[in-house]
Amino acid sequence: MTTITTTTTLLLLTVLCAGHIVQASEPPPFEKTITISTGTKKYVGKKKIKEHMLFIVKPTGEITRINYPKGFGPLGTFEKLPNCHYLSVTKGQVIEFTEHGKLISDFNPHKEKRWVNWYKKLANGNILIGLASKEERNPKGKKPRFVISGSPRIIEQTPTGEIVKNIILEFTPSQTEAISHQIRDIKQLDNGNFLVAHHTASAVHEYTPDGKLAKVIFNFKESEKYKRNYQVICVDRCDNGNTLIGTAEKNAAGVFEVNPEGEVVWELLRKDLPEAQLGYITMVKKLDNGNILIVNNAGHDREWSGIPVLEISPDKKIVRALLSNEKFLTAYWAIIHDYS
Numbered sequence: 001m002t003t004i005t006t007t008t009t010l011l012l013l014t015v016l017c018a019g020h021i022v023q024a025s026e027p028p029p030f031e032k033t034i035t036i037s038t039g040t041k042k043y044v045g046k047k048k049i050k051e052h053m054l055f056i057v058k059p060t061g062e063i064t065r066i067n068y069p070k071g072f073g074p075l076g077t078f079e080k081l082p083n084c085h086y087l088s089v090t091k092g093q094v095i096e097f098t099e100h101g102k103l104i105s106d107f108n109p110h111k112e113k114r115w116v117n118w119y120k121k122l123a124n125g126n127i128l129i130g131l132a133s134k135e136e137r138n139p140k141g142k143k144p145r146f147v148i149s150g151s152p153r154i155i156e157q158t159p160t161g162e163i164v165k166n167i168i169l170e171f172t173p174s175q176t177e178a179i180s181h182q183i184r185d186i187k188q189l190d191n192g193n194f195l196v197a198h199h200t201a202s203a204v205h206e207y208t209p210d211g212k213l214a215k216v217i218f219n220f221k222e223s224e225k226y227k228r229n230y231q232v233i234c235v236d237r238c239d240n241g242n243t244l245i246g247t248a249e250k251n252a253a254g255v256f257e258v259n260p261e262g263e264v265v266w267e268l269l270r271k272d273l274p275e276a277q278l279g280y281i282t283m284v285k286k287l288d289n290g291n292i293l294i295v296n297n298a299g300h301d302r303e304w305s306g307i308p309v310l311e312i313s314p315d316k317k318i319v320r321a322l323l324s325n326e327k328f329l330t331a332y333w334a335i336i337h338d339y340s
Helices: none
Strands: 002-005 012-017 020-025 033-044 047-057 062-066 075-080 086-090 093-097 103-105 116-121 127-131 134-137 146-149 153-157 163-168 185-188 194-198 203-207 213-219 231-237 243-248 254-258 264-269 280-286 292-297 309-312 318-322 330-337
Touching (some): 203 231
Antiparallel strands (some): 002 062, 047 062, 075 086, 093 103, 116 127, 194 203, 203 213, 243 254, 254 264, 280 292
16 A cells, blocks of 8 residues: 655646636535545557556545556446455456455456446345346457347355346347446445446436336436437435436536436536536435535546546535546546545
């Protein structure tokens, strides 16, 4: 574990607004410690190089880098376990590792070829894992190169790899979509149902504990207002029963709050917050104070210089922010907590 103290922060945010460069004051930092999964992007000619890491960022500006096992990355969603180990989705797998980078388990003892989109550690020691459909290579010379067979599923697996539950979701993915795009995020609700973000389908579905479709929460392609391909990246259920949805890419990046009737009651679009440069919204969470925590990823934008982590008020003002610095440019997931 490497500790770095940085005093380099952006004193001014440069914002392009209506064709003019404007200077905006730096938003205040978070008052609590944040752990983020992140990556810096470097370009050597046309080749893109990624360095993916976990960082603990304290309010004082001190940054501690958490090592992770070699050969794994990028790190996506993660959590810190009671035993101080870390659990994270990485490269289509879920791994548990120590803060010193020692691999404890990849939860794949049989070394199956599979793509993990989500996980949840259970109290009984088992783990729920969200899996994409199988991806099969087409015969040589045929297009597309890969085809999809079957439906995505959620399995409950023991530490030894035994599958004790296999929940097949009532969802048929496109035959040619990337396996990582079938399900991008899952939340298990208090009633046992699963809230699922379908990336390419531009939709959020709720499924019963046995995988049956309970409800279409929202579908951007079928909406009269939006009528386009909003890539759904993350979801969360609010205490009031509404659903938060985070979407991706320049002209379709945003955060949407949808009520149980399927109406968008609040939205934050890229144009509402130009200084943030909303790109890939990879995490959304409504806080106890009514504000919304947003993790904002650069995605495929080479020119991105936005804000990685933001707390936004209902009137779309930046309340707090974690800015890019020389150690990281963007973020994928964040946990706000207190460290001694």
